Amino acid sequence: MTTTTQQAPSDRATEFQAVQGNAGEQYSGGALLVSAYAILWIILFAWLALVWRKQRALDGRLADLERVLDKAASAAEPRG
Amino acid sequence: MTPARARALDALFLVLLALTALLFVSEVFFIFFKAPIEARMGIVQKIFYFHVPAWLGMYMGAGACFIGSIGYLVRPADLPDAFARAGAETAVVFGAIGLITGPLWGAKAWGTFWTWDPRLTTALLSFLIYVAYLVLRSFAGDGSGERRFAAALGVLGAANLPIIHYSVQKWGGQHPMVISGSGGGLHHPDMKIALAGGFLCFSLLAPLLLWARTRLELARSRLLRAEADAVDLGLDTRTEA
Numbered sequence: 130m131t132t133t134t135q136q137a138p139s140d141r142a143t144e145f146q147a148v149q150g151n152a153g154e155q156y157s158g159g160a161l162l163v164s165a166y167a168i169l170w171i172i173l174f175a176w177l178a179l180v181w182r183k184q185r186a187l188d189g190r191l192a193d194l195e196r197v198l199d200k201a202a203s204a205a206e207p208r209g
Numbered sequence: 210m211t212p213a214r215a216r217a218l219d220a221l222f223l224v225l226l227a228l229t230a231l232l233f234v235s236e237v238f239f240i241f242f243k244a245p246i247e248a249r250m251g252i253v254q255k256i257f258y259f260h261v262p263a264w265l266g267m268y269m270g271a272g273a274c275f276i277g278s279i280g281y282l283v284r285p286a287d288l289p290d291a292f293a294r295a296g297a298e299t300a301v302v303f304g305a306i307g308l309i310t311g312p313l314w315g316a317k318a319w320g321t322f323w324t325w326d327p328r329l330t331t332a333l334l335s336f337l338i339y340v341a342y343l344v345l346r347s348f349a350g351d352g353s354g355e356r357r358f359a360a361a362l363g364v365l366g367a368a369n370l371p372i373i374h375y376s377v378q379k380w381g382g383q384h385p386m387v388i389s390g391s392g393g394g395l396h397h398p399d400m401k402i403a404l405a406g407g408f409l410c411f412s413l414l415a416p417l418l419l420w421a422r423t424r425l426e427l428a429r430s431r432l433l434r435a436e437a438d439a440v441d442l443g444l445d446t447r448t449e450a
Contacts, residue, residue, distance in 0.1 A: 156316045158253035165256045166237075169263070172309075176237040176302050176418075180425060187429055194435055197444045 226301030270299025296420035
């Protein structure tokens with residue numbers, strides 16, 4: 130029995146040529162589908178992170194306001 | 210709002226959020242394991258089941274921005290302004306999902322990620338209008354003049370929405386028109402269920418995100434007012450080092 134997979138050195142490719150026109154199956158459908166799902170969740174979670182950051186900024190400002198109000202309230206208290 | 214009502218609304222929000230999460234898990238399972246593979250396009254057609262519902266989410270956000278903007282122009286108040294701003298942000302998030310997932314499908318179906326098809330072009334234009342709205346709100350301050358200007362943009366921006374919808378019918382182009390009034394082009398019942406599931410998931414998710422964002426925006430407006438009151442009383446609200 131002879132093997133057909135073994136190539137002689139002279140049969141090997143010696144140059145690369147670009148495909149002309151539409152190359153047909155350029156992208157894997159499965160990879161594109163998984164990419165689309167991944168992007169969907171990345172966008173939603175990025176938005177969640179942004180909302181969280183805004184919430185944290187509000188918390189910080191609220192804490193500042195509370196501190197100022199507490200200070201003003203203690204200054205306004207009658208000294209005994 | 211009474212504390213009891215606030216607690217009831219919180220409970221409703223959490224119940225709807227849990228239901229939406231559960232529906233999303235079921236929907237993903239159904240799309241991957243039950244819905245059939247399309248004969249010509251193959252597995253990539255399954256992008257359709259959340260690409261189209263994402264545009265529904267974008268329309269809901271844009272609709273909220275329109276309603277909030279009209280409301281603010283008629284009677285300026287924090288609630289319609291917050292609703293409009295949350296709507297614009299929702300429109301941008303879901304528009305981005307639609308604009309990215311569509312080209313991923315197009316790469317396989319059309320052999321190119323992007324083409325200046327009427328629907329793609331009008332959809333991109335609409336997305337950019339809401340991005341412009343958010344840029345305006347972020348950088349132009351929060352005075353009544355800026356709010357009115359943003360509200361006008363929110364109203365005018367909505368004019369493009371019906372154009373996106375009818376662009377396929379009026380100007381043709383490459384974009385598929387699978388969903389139609391005459392029953393649509395989904396021939397397998399599981400394809401119809403997958404699409405209906407997608408619509409259900411996104412039509413729950415978009416209002417929930419809109420709700421959460423509106424609430425945060427209202428809290429920000431209340432805080433701004435409280436800070437202004439504190440300054441009027443001679444208190445310095447700046448962070449102490």
